[in-house]
Amino acid sequence: MASNPDHIEAPREVLSLLSSDESVRWVRSTDIRLDGNYGVAWLMATEYRLIAFSPNNEGRNEVVEFPFEEIESVEIESLYGSAALRVRTAEFGATIALFSKTLAFSFAEAPAELERLIREARPEATGRIALGHIERGVYRQRRCESCNAVIPRYLGVCPACLESSKLLGRFMSYSKPYWSLALASLVILLIGTFIGLTPPLLMRILIDDVLDPVGQNSGSTLVNLPYVETVTPTYALGTLVILLLLINISRNALGALRSYLLSRLGEQITYDLRSEVYQHLHRLSLNFYNDRETGRIMASVTQDVGRLQDFLSDGLQETIRNILTIIIIISILTYLDIKLALCVLLPTPIIVFTTLRFGTYLHKLYRPLYRRWAGISALLADVVPGVRVVKAFAQEDREVNRFETRSLDLLKGELSVAKTRSLFAPLMTFLTSIGTLLIWWIGGNKVINGLLTLGDFVAFTGYMWQFYGPVESLCHLNHRFQRAATSAERVFEVLDSQPDVVDPPNAPTMPKIQGSVEFRDVSFSYEEGKNALKNLNFTVEPGEMIGLAGHSGAGKSTIINLICRFYEIDDGSIYIDDIDTRSVSLKSLREQIGVVLQDPFLFNGTVAENIAYGNPEATQDAIIAAAKAANAHEFIINLPDSYDSTVGERAVRLSGGERQRLSIARAILRNPRILILDEATSSMDTETEAKIQEALARLVKGRTTFAIAHRLSTLRNADRLFIIEKGQLYEQGTHDDLVAQNGIYAKLVRMQMEMSRIRAV
Numbered sequence: 001m002a003s004n005p006d007h008i009e010a011p012r013e014v015l016s017l018l019s020s021d022e023s024v025r026w027v028r029s030t031d032i033r034l035d036g037n038y039g040v041a042w043l044m045a046t047e048y049r050l051i052a053f054s055p056n057n058e059g060r061n062e063v064v065e066f067p068f069e070e071i072e073s074v075e076i077e078s079l080y081g082s083a084a085l086r087v088r089t090a091e092f093g094a095t096i097a098l099f100s101k102t103l104a105f106s107f108a109e110a111p112a113e114l115e116r117l118i119r120e121a122r123p124e125a126t127g128r129i130a131l132g133h134i135e136r137g138v139y140r141q142r143r144c145e146s147c148n149a150v151i152p153r154y155l156g157v158c159p160a161c162l163e164s165s166k167l168l169g170r171f172m173s174y175s176k177p178y179w180s181l182a183l184a185s186l187v188i189l190l191i192g193t194f195i196g197l198t199p200p201l202l203m204r205i206l207i208d209d210v211l212d213p214v215g216q217n218s219g220s221t222l223v224n225l226p227y228v229e230t231v232t233p234t235y236a237l238g239t240l241v242i243l244l245l246l247i248n249i250s251r252n253a254l255g256a257l258r259s260y261l262l263s264r265l266g267e268q269i270t271y272d273l274r275s276e277v278y279q280h281l282h283r284l285s286l287n288f289y290n291d292r293e294t295g296r297i298m299a300s301v302t303q304d305v306g307r308l309q310d311f312l313s314d315g316l317q318e319t320i321r322n323i324l325t326i327i328i329i330i331s332i333l334t335y336l337d338i339k340l341a342l343c344v345l346l347p348t349p350i351i352v353f354t355t356l357r358f359g360t361y362l363h364k365l366y367r368p369l370y371r372r373w374a375g376i377s378a379l380l381a382d383v384v385p386g387v388r389v390v391k392a393f394a395q396e397d398r399e400v401n402r403f404e405t406r407s408l409d410l411l412k413g414e415l416s417v418a419k420t421r422s423l424f425a426p427l428m429t430f431l432t433s434i435g436t437l438l439i440w441w442i443g444g445n446k447v448i449n450g451l452l453t454l455g456d457f458v459a460f461t462g463y464m465w466q467f468y469g470p471v472e473s474l475c476h477l478n479h480r481f482q483r484a485a486t487s488a489e490r491v492f493e494v495l496d497s498q499p500d501v502v503d504p505p506n507a508p509t510m511p512k513i514q515g516s517v518e519f520r521d522v523s524f525s526y527e528e529g530k531n532a533l534k535n536l537n538f539t540v541e542p543g544e545m546i547g548l549a550g551h552s553g554a555g556k557s558t559i560i561n562l563i564c565r566f567y568e569i570d571d572g573s574i575y576i577d578d579i580d581t582r583s584v585s586l587k588s589l590r591e592q593i594g595v596v597l598q599d600p601f602l603f604n605g606t607v608a609e610n611i612a613y614g615n616p617e618a619t620q621d622a623i624i625a626a627a628k629a630a631n632a633h634e635f636i637i638n639l640p641d642s643y644d645s646t647v648g649e650r651a652v653r654l655s656g657g658e659r660q661r662l663s664i665a666r667a668i669l670r671n672p673r674i675l676i677l678d679e680a681t682s683s684m685d686t687e688t689e690a691k692i693q694e695a696l697a698r699l700v701k702g703r704t705t706f707a708i709a710h711r712l713s714t715l716r717n718a719d720r721l722f723i724i725e726k727g728q729l730y731e732q733g734t735h736d737d738l739v740a741q742n743g744i745y746a747k748l749v750r751m752q753m754e755m756s757r758i759r760a761v
Helices: 101-107 110-121 164-196 199-216 233-283 286-290 294-336 338-345 348-383 387-392 396-448 454-476 478-496 556-563 586-590 607-611 620-629 633-637 656-670 686-699 735-741 744-760
Strands: 026-032 038-045 049-055 061-067 073-078 082-088 093-100 517-524 533-540 545-549 571-576 593-596 674-678 704-708 720-725 728-733
Touching (some): 026 101, 026 110, 038 093, 049 093, 061 093, 073 110, 082 101, 093 101, 164 233, 164 294, 164 478, 233 294, 233 478, 294 338, 294 348, 294 454, 294 478, 338 396, 348 396, 387 396, 396 454, 533 556, 533 728, 593 656, 607 620, 607 656, 620 656, 720 735, 720 744, 728 735, 728 744
Parallel strands (some): 545 704, 545 720, 593 674, 674 704
Antiparallel strands (some): 026 038, 026 093, 038 049, 073 082, 082 093, 517 533, 517 571, 720 728
């Protein structure tokens, strides 16, 4: 079989599709399957045909093939965020490969390569076969530098390079600050485990040194206890009973103390980890949240960290105790009878091997299972806040069906795990029974033949059961380890995600802003290859009010996002007071910018707390003054508790206009040098809007202001209007100037006037 030029080796199940007279001439792997879901699929060409191989969610493989003599064209179609390779015959066309643009480098020359193979098979073919193209090499940064695997957008880190075997060790490294607590727990655990293993030895003494001598010498009044002088049988029995009582008391007391110390250790570590995850979430850029569902992020902070706490405070101590128990028991069994000890250990390698195999398989099952749990959390986080919309459109049944579908997927996964675990437990029991039967047969014969005392045999069988108990327990604990490893993977995926926007080393503080803003050849794209802004240039003077207008998606909100440095620009520079915004700390920059977003968000707290969110030290008088400036004071004092009234989650107790005015008051109290108004009056009625316009006229005085509005009447008082179209500045000037130019702005004004007439009618 010929080697392919890119040294990509197809898996065996793909190669099995080849006939005896075929060889691989060209092969590529994709990261999107033909059913549209993320996953590995394959495209392979031989001397005679083109073969597409794609698994699906039902566990079956979809195979599509086209003989070269039927293919008329091969083309790449660039989609948003992905691309498709299509084949067309005389009768129909079909998509044979889907791939994200991270694979653009690999597929850039695919049409040309396939055209070459087709012309080799059909020398008589005329006309152009290769159609379409995709830029090569633009998207390579979305692949892992270590293994070249695709980095999923929702992760931001390479899952292939997250070694699960090291995740729990990394989690345990958080115990270093509490090493004394961990050491004390370990010492107590060691002492308690050793004490708990002494009863079989006392039973051995009881049988061999007390009961057996008395039975053999009826009427004997004295017995010999090890390390004790000759005593009466009753005294010896009482001594052993008291020792067993003290052992039970000390074992339980040490167990309680150990449990508390390890639980405290677990609580401390998970507190640190939870705090670190939450702090890291605030350092991450908006791109991280754009690519992930809220429920999945919440699951990482709550459910996954909680499972790690369970593992540390319960599962780990049980594991350590079981391991210590096994080590001590093996030592005692070897001391009592080394040959019988080997019989006990005989099934152990098989048990270990089976446990490791089951563990690997269980991890594969648990990994997608907890993503399904996160999917349910994400659905709840999405639907519950939007329950009014659900009811307004009578979509309760639809949402119930969505939930049941995800729950059914989770049920199938849970049943698959339960099936595996149900097979695992009986198998472990059977393996341990092999050692038990050997001990009974060999040890029993030794007792009969006088080679082993009855006390030794009873002690041996007692330790044997205590040996297999921890072994079975460790086997049953395997699923807890897999759950913890899966949760650790998800937590460290968050911690390993790096923010796109970071402070430069030793970043200086932004001086007090005067207000000039300059864009120099700024280009930016949310998605590689799709420019949101392209070579944008403009200069704004301090105190100038700029109105941003244009069609939806033109790039207006992108401009204000870049001024706040929510995203990192691709090319060019943004200067505020002739200082590059990338050269100063983010905190000092954003502290001098006030933002009123298009969708006002209020936290579940009091009115006063929400107004003072950007300035927590503000006095009550300052809060009231800001509310008055935003025309919010009148409705606030009519609330049940005035400024101490709770707004409710997502401010459901307030109207849209009231939420908007509180958001404006929050920006006013911040006293920013640069003010950004993103549809700040979009939720106002005509009367309220007029009042807000008066308040804004006072507010913007002396401040550089960027105002976005689709209702162009609200921008009439702007010093200049910037008309943004397709990420570029097409027009600028005053309202009257732009209307006179009869360009894009004039067209928008006429359209809105026409819509106003229609509404009036």
